[in-house]
Structures are given as C-alpha cells and as structure tokens.
Amino acid sequence: MRHVRAFGLVGLAAFALAAVAYAQSTPPATASTGHDPNAYAELDKTHWGDAKAGAAKAGACAACHGLDGNSTANPALYPRIAGQSERYIAKQLALFKSGLRTDGNAALMIPYANALSPQDMRDLGAYFQTQHSGAGVADDSAIASGPYAGKKLYQVGEQLYRQGDRSRGIVACTACHGPDGAGNPGPAYPHIGGQQSWYAEMRLNEYRGGQAALKDDKLWGLMALETKNLSDEEIKGLSTYLQGLHNRADQASPADVAAAKQAAATATPTPSATPQPSKAN
C-alpha cells in the first residue's frame, strides 16, 4: 500500500512537471474562452471536494501557481494558493468563470477557470487546502514622516492585525483570519498568511474601493467595512506583514521538532541530496 502511494505521488509529480514544460511553450489544451454566467450559482449543486481528484487536475495550474500552490514561476504575478480553503478557492474559480471577477491579472486566470466544472473547482480547492503555504519576508524599512514616523512598515500592519483600531471601527484581523493568518474554512474566511504583499495590497484596495464582484455578497461586505477607514500606508503595512506571516513554527509540535533533530543527528551524510525516485518503485 505504501509503495502504491509513493508511486502515485511520483507519477503525479512527473505529470505536473510535464504540464509545466508544456504550459510554458503553448497554452494548455484545458484552457477555454467561454464564460458561463451560471457558474457561481452551480456551486450550490456540488459536494465537498475530493483532494485526490483535485490533485489529478492540478497539473493545469502548476505552470503559474506551482505544483503545491506556492508560485515560483513569477511570484510577482501569481498569488499563492497553497493552504487556501476549499470553499474560498471554489468560490473564486466560479467568480472567474461567471465573468464576475475581472480584476488585476484575472485575464490570465480566466481561461483555466472556464475549463472547470463546478465539482472540479471544489476538488482543486480540497487539494490546494492540503498543501502547506510558504511565506516571504516582511519589509522592515523605517517610516520617515507622517502619523507612523519612526515605526517600521510591517509594525504598522502588525498592530492593526493584532489589535485593530476600535475608534475607527477596524476589527483586529486575527478575529477572522486567526493569529497566523490561516483563516477559518467554516465560514470561508480565507487563508492570508504568507501571501505575496502585492496581491494582498491589490485585494485590500479592491475591498476599500468597493469593487465587489458580487454587489450583494455578505463576505465581501465584511472586508469592505473593515478596509473603509484604512490609509494607503496602513494597507501597505498590513500587506507586507501578511507576506511574512506563517504558521510553520506553530504547526510543528515539540515532539515533531525532537524527532526531526534526532533524524538529522543520526542521518548518514550522502554525497547528493537529490531525491531518488527509483527507490519509490
């Protein structure tokens, strides 16, 4: 059983790498140009996503988002989707396919969403939810003037993230997105820890500007209220803080850390760290 599983993963990796190479030369055959205005409503007819089925479809996403949802191809263009919740991913894919989400670089994304069935969207969501999100580094340059003079840029975000600002109706972001930005899949509050700062900044500006994809969307409305009174500097501070926010330390239990240390101490040094896929067969 273990062998079968290991083989399955190697097979998937090989498939995805092939997909990357292919996507870089020609647009993959899975891309489609047709919108479906009903795509968003059709999500109601689906069931919870199947991560295994999603893994088999994720090769189409790898060229841009990375096989595990941590984009390496061009992090300045493609958001991180690793660790994002199943429902949030499915919702965004359905919005792209419905023609309701056209912001930023959505034109690059839309043909891939158009090619998906509503259940594919949930399966892909379930797969990426199981992947671990990486993180970047927060900007610690000092602010020269203005209300935050003397603070570092990320500290402006850290304070708002942890404490909010009651006098301006800004709820601490931790209340919904959690202390490490992992979100809450139940009510579909997205995972935001480790997201590229430019992407978080773009989204926060959209919420503040009222560019709702769905004008009556309750969840969108929560963020529109939250961002209404944020200044540009505060949005930048929050975005860079998010880029550095991650949960890896929290996820490793003391037992995990001890086991990893012991494994490292007893490991026999090998001349090359390259994985040997043939051993998995």
Ligand code: HEC
């Ligand atoms: C050709 C590159 C490309 C491919 C292939 C691609 N995407 Fe994207 N994706 C993007 C870009 C660019 C964005 C950001 C759009 C924007 O600026 O709003 C995006 C955004 C997203 C988002 C929204 C993330 C968020 O937090 O709001 C999701 C979810 C997503 N993609 C999932 C997928 C899945 C699943 C696949 C495979 C079926 C896929 N993408 C294939 C380029 C791509």
Ligand code: HEC
């Ligand atoms: C009351 C709950 C709530 C609070 C408080 C809140 N958020 Fe959100 N946030 C949400 C929900 C819900 C969404 C998804 C909206 C949607 O579905 O369009 C979201 C979306 C986002 C996104 C976009 C994620 C993506 O990948 O597209 C970012 C970035 C974000 N929030 C950052 C913040 C920051 C920073 C704060 C604090 C200043 C904050 N949020 C406070 C509920 C909340």
